[in-house]
Structure formats: structure tokens, C-alpha cells
Amino acid sequence: MIACQHAKNLFDRYLDGSLSPSLQTELHAHQLSCQSCQTELAILEACGDVIAGDKQEPVLSASFTDRVMLARRAQVRPAKRRWGRTFLVFGSPMAAAASIVFAIILIAPAAKDQPKTVVLGGEGGKVAPPVAVQKALLGGKELPPEVQADLDSTPQMEAVGFVEDWLAPIVAQTRDTFQMAQNGVDQLEVLVRLGASDANSMLVARWQSARQSAQRDQAPVEPTGDAEANEIDLLDPASPRPASPAVEPVSEPEPAQLFDAL
Amino acid sequence: MIVRQADNDGVRLTRRAEKRLVMQARSGCEEAARTLVDTHKDRLFAFVWRILRDHHESEEICQEAFLRAFDSLDSFSAEYRFSTWLFTIAYRLCLNHIRRRKSLTGELDFTTLESEKEQDAAVQLAESEEARRLKDKIWEAVDKLSVPQQAAITLFYREGMSCEMIARTLGIPMATAKSHLHRARGRLRESLAGLVSDWSQVHALREAVS
Numbered sequence: 488m489i490a491c492q493h494a495k496n497l498f499d500r501y502l503d504g505s506l507s508p509s510l511q512t513e514l515h516a517h518q519l520s521c522q523s524c525q526t527e528l529a530i531l532e533a534c535g536d537v538i539a540g541d542k543q544e545p546v547l548s549a550s551f552t553d554r555v556m557l558a559r560r561a562q563v564r565p566a567k568r569r570w571g572r573t574f575l576v577f578g579s580p581m582a583a584a585a586s587i588v589f590a591i592i593l594i595a596p597a598a599k600d601q602p603k604t605v606v607l608g609g610e611g612g613k614v615a616p617p618v619a620v621q622k623a624l625l626g627g628k629e630l631p632p633e634v635q636a637d638l639d640s641t642p643q644m645e646a647v648g649f650v651e652d653w654l655a656p657i658v659a660q661t662r663d664t665f666q667m668a669q670n671g672v673d674q675l676e677v678l679v680r681l682g683a684s685d686a687n688s689m690l691v692a693r694w695q696s697a698r699q700s701a702q703r704d705q706a707p708v709e710p711t712g713d714a715e716a717n718e719i720d721l722l723d724p725a726s727p728r729p730a731s732p733a734v735e736p737v738s739e740p741e742p743a744q745l746f747d748a749l
Numbered sequence: 750m751i752v753r754q755a756d757n758d759g760v761r762l763t764r765r766a767e768k769r770l771v772m773q774a775r776s777g778c779e780e781a782a783r784t785l786v787d788t789h790k791d792r793l794f795a796f797v798w799r800i801l802r803d804h805h806e807s808e809e810i811c812q813e814a815f816l817r818a819f820d821s822l823d824s825f826s827a828e829y830r831f832s833t834w835l836f837t838i839a840y841r842l843c844l845n846h847i848r849r850r851k852s853l854t855g856e857l858d859f860t861t862l863e864s865e866k867e868q869d870a871a872v873q874l875a876e877s878e879e880a881r882r883l884k885d886k887i888w889e890a891v892d893k894l895s896v897p898q899q900a901a902i903t904l905f906y907r908e909g910m911s912c913e914m915i916a917r918t919l920g921i922p923m924a925t926a927k928s929h930l931h932r933a934r935g936r937l938r939e940s941l942a943g944l945v946s947d948w949s950q951v952h953a954l955r956e957a958v959s
Contacts (some may be wrong), residue, residue, distance in 0.1 A: 499931045503912060527938065529951040534937050536955050537887045538906040544795045545804050547811070551794075552786045555815045559782065562816060 615641040623659040775822040814839035883954045890940035898933035
């Protein structure tokens with residue numbers, strides 16, 4: 488039989504669940520005869536029970552999960568936006584710089600072979616771009632004759648490979664992009680107008696029905712002139728409501744005018 | 750009988766389900782993240798509240814712990830349980846918070862501790878007076894433990910963690926975790942010695958709790 492002090496030293500290992508089966512048997516045997524050890528171990532076990540099962544803690548707010556999810560979204564979004572902004576801030580100039588470098592790399596060997604172009608038009612004179620670039624810039628539109636004549640009389644910049652083959656298509660493409668963007672804006676405007684006119688017709692219909700019902704309500708009341716009949720019980724939902732003063736005045740602009748400004 | 754019981758009123762995820770949810774949350778699935786919060790929040794809050802004893806501060810710490818856990822999901826290793834990881838983050842946040850609180854007030858503030866105890870009056874009425882008295886004494890003794898001792902004993906009994914898991918969660922060597930747990934028991938034993946004169950009182954208490 489183990490001694491009392493030895494038994495007490497085994498308590499922790501027993502409660503941790505790391506006591507060997509043989510020592511467990513020894514401990515149980517000692518407990519049967521030792522009231523003090525029995526009570527002490529029971530108190531420790533009761534402590535464990537209380538800590539494990541006595542939920543004294545207050546309850547977490549019901550909105551806790553929602554708050555965490557909202558905070559998480561707020562945390563995630565700026566990160567995404569930052570990337571977008573970083574791309575816009577650094578991406579576009581970098582792309583532009585890269586395309587310039589690319590163009591230079593492409594031109595540089597060809598430029599060596601080309602004879603150097605002398606600027607025409609003398610000192611301070613005008614120089615018109617080559618015909619291909621002019622066409623691209625104008626988008627195939629005819630110029631007024633006097634402008635065309637002026638352009639014809641102006642000495643033209645010599646059309647080296649770069650201007651004809653590279654610059655003209657880029658100008659044409661840029662013009663097309665702008666045109667497409669313009670078309671997009673136009674279409675958006677049409678959509679907004681359509682939406683506005685739909686909303687407008689709904690408003691008109693409501694306004695008219697409100698006016699008609701107001702007139703209907705008033706029609707039988709007027710001939711009687713009975714003051715009591717005009718009384719309206721505000722608490723009774725069946726009772727006729729007075730027409731809204733906003734609808735009554737004739738001077739009120741018709742809703743149809745509201746969106747005419749568009 | 751070995752007194753180790755895990756929390757049995759909250760939903761506990763299986764390891765596999767937890768792993769799947771973590772993977773989904775990592776790839777941005779909000780529903781998975783929400784489930785992870787819902788299945789861990791009460792246990793985490795109980796753990797944090799035991800240490801801080803302030804409702805508002807405990808909620809703040811829990812929220813921060815969840816956000817940090819989600820923020821670093823990429824570095825989460827599948828060999829750990831999500832709960833272990835979450836408790837680790839929360840424990841560190843608690844220690845930092847206590848340090849800050851101490852530097853502000855110079856000492857631990859026990860006023861909140863007293864005020865929040867009064868909220869349980871209704872619960873207390875339902876229990877036998879004697880059992881309640883013993884429970885209060887036990888909690889009083891737990892409150893007097895150091896923070897690591899409290900954390901170790903709560904994780905052991907409430908969370909059903911092994912000493913190894915406790916060591917991992919608290920970021921300390923296993924021998925230290927064991928020593929915290931054993932010292933905590935020793936101090937509880939000292940505080941409660943002489944309190945129970947009758948063996949039947951302990952039985953009544955244990956039945957009341959279970």
C-alpha cells in the first residue's frame with residue numbers, strides 16, 4: 488500500500504491521464520482507506536467539473552459573426568482596390584514607356600539605313616504630316632477646299648518608314664478607340680433617357696389616377712353640403728382620405744415636365 | 750475517474766470538415782469563413798473572457814483574433830487544428846492587452862470582474878445554495894491564478910486539450926505547460942482546503958455541475 492504523500496504526488500498525473508494502470512490501481516486502493524486523500528482528490532475533480540461545465544461567461548453578442556464578416560470584407564476590399572489603383576497609377580505609364588522603348592528598338596536599326604530627313608519649310612515655316620497620317624487623323628473626312636488647298640501648298644514631312652508604317656496605324660487606332668468610347672457614352676445616354684421616360688410615365692399614371700380618385704371622392708360630397716358627411720374618421724381605414732394638397736393645386740407642374748430637361 | 754470533459758454543447762467540427770472549411774475560406778468563400786466563426790466563437794469568447802473578465806474587451810479581442818487568423822490563412826499549416834491556431838492568436842492578443850491595461854492603470858482592474866459577477870444572479874437561484882457557494886469559491890480560486898495558469902487550466906478542462914496541445918497553443922515548452930497546470934491545481938487545492946467538511950458536499954456539487 489502506498490503512503491499518503493506518495494498518493495498525493497500521483498494526483499496530477501492521474502488527473503492528466505498519464506498515470507499507468509498499475510499505479511492507478513494502487514491509488515484507488517489507498518483512497519479506499521484514506522478519507523483525506525479521497526476528499527482532496529474529489530475536490531480537485533470537482534474543480535475540473537466546474538471549470539469544464541459551469542458556463543458563467545456572459546453570452547457573446549448575437550451580431551458578433553456579422554461584425555467579424557463585415558470587418559473582414561472591409562479588410563479585404565482596400566487590398567483589392569490598392570492593387571487596382573497601383574495598376575492604374577504605375578501600369579499605364581509603364582505600358583506607355585515600354586511601348587516607346589519597343590518602338591525605338593524597332594526603329595533604331597532601320598533609322599541607321601535611312602537618309603536623314605531635312606525639315607522642310609525653311610526657318611519657322613509650317614510642315615504638314617505625310618498624306619497617310621493626314622488621312623488617319625481626319626478619319627477619311629473631306630476637308631473644306633480652302634483648307635485642303637492650304638494643306639497642299641504646305642511642304643510635307645518626308646514619309647520615312649516609321650511615320651507611314653507605325654505612326655499612321657496608331658493614330659487611326661486611337662481615333663477608332665475614341666469613337667467607340669463616344670458611341671458607348673451615346674448609348675448610355677439613350678438608356679438613361681429610356682429609363683427616365685419609363686419612370687416618368689409611371690409617375691404620370693399615378694398622378695392622374697390620384698387626381699381622378701380625388702375628384703370622385705369629392706363629387707358626391709359637394710351637392711349635399713352636409714358638414715358632418717365631410718368629417719373623416721382618421722382612425723378608420725375605410726374612411727375616405729382627404730386629397731393630398733400636393734395633388735390638388737392646378738398650378739402644380741405636371742410630372743411629365745420633370746424629365747423634359749433631360 | 751479522470752475528470753476531463755470536452756465542451757459538449759457547442760458544435761465541434763471534425764478534423765476533415767475543418768480542413769475543408771479552411772481550404773474554402775482560403776480561396777475566398779465567405780460562407781466557409783462564417784461557419785468557422787460560428788463554430789468557434791463561443792469557445793474562444795469563454796477562453797478570452799476568463800482571462801480579461803470584460804465583455805466588451807473580450808469581444809474586441811475575439812474579433813481581432815478571427816481577422817488575424819483569416820488574414821494569414823495562407824500560412825496556416827494543416828497539421829494544426831484551426832482552434833489551436835485561433836486560441837494561440839487570441840492568447841497573445843490577451844497578453845498584449847493585459848500589458849497595455851497594466852501600463853495604463855498601473856495594476857489589474859478588478860472592478861469589471863465584480864460587476865459582471867452580479868449578472869448571474871438569476872442562474873444562481875436555480876441551484877442549491879451550497880453548490881453555488883462551492884462553485885463561487887472555485888471560480889474565486891481560479892481568478893487568483895496567474896494568466897498562464899488560468900489559460901492552461903481552462904484549455905485543459907474546458908477545451909479538453911492535452912499538455913502538448915496546451916504548450917503549442919500558449920507557445921511554451923511542454924514542461925512549462927505541465928508545470929502551469931500542476932501549479933494551478935496546487936493553488937486550487939490550497940485555496941479550497943478546509944472548505945469542504947463533508948464528502949457529500951463535493952458529491953452534490955459535482956452532480957449540480959454535470
